[in-house]
Amino acid sequence: MWLKMVAFACILGVVVDGAWAINKCVGDDGRTSFQDAPCLGVGGVIEVRPASGLAKPAPAAAASDAAGAAAPAAAKGRKLSFEEWDRKTYLENRGIFEANADIDSHNARCDERRRALLEEKRNAQDSLTAAVLANTSATEIQALATECASRLQQLTTVRNRLEDELQRLREKERASK
Known part of the structure; x- marks a missing residue:
């Protein structure tokens, strides 16, 4: 019985944990986008919880690397959306x-x-x-x-x-x- 309670507590801890921040950004052209990295212009942070509760938030360095890989140099002075x-x-x-x-x-x-x-x-x-x-x-x-x-x-x-x-x-x- 004791083992079942410990297992339940562990699972509950994993399910409850797992919220992370997503940045909602507004570009120069007025379009809204969502990204892991902080916004360069107007924007704010929204908290997102995974549906399963099993996902872990990405580290900040990995998030910025992922954003850079998704759109190379998109935020480096390019005016293309x-x-x-x-x-x-x-x-x-x-x-x-x-x-x-x-x-x-x-x-x-x-x-x-x-x-x-x-x-x-x-x-x-x-x-x-x-x-x-x-x-x-x-x-x-x-x-x-x-x-x-x-x-x-x-x-x-x-x-x-x-x-x-x-x-x-x-x-x-x-x-x-």
Whole structure:
């Protein structure tokens, strides 16, 4: 019985312990963010308790290291908000590459479909059915070319917008340094 009471007291101590401070900060652009490190501008501390009660608060040094790793140099004079920095990083590392890959994939699919239609047209025999099939194939090839050109235009427009957005974010970052 004594052992059960000691175990219960230990568990109760772990559950009750475990509150830590989170800083609610307001940036220059008026956006609210939450972070472990103290705010550079306007902000305050709020107390947070874990739902399970089993989590331990991070040491202050680890918290500031984590904040630095999450947004490198975000607080070192850069005027990009975290969302802008995150978007810029995405565009640099994935967004534009994925847009180019979409264009390449689209072109490959269109080429494959065009080759299949041309092969079907070549395999037609000399007969009335072949003439109708050849005419239908020509119409399908023309429709495919129009469809592929239209989709390529859309994909290229998306990629160009991403590149323009990245350029604006880079210029904003350079201007603030």
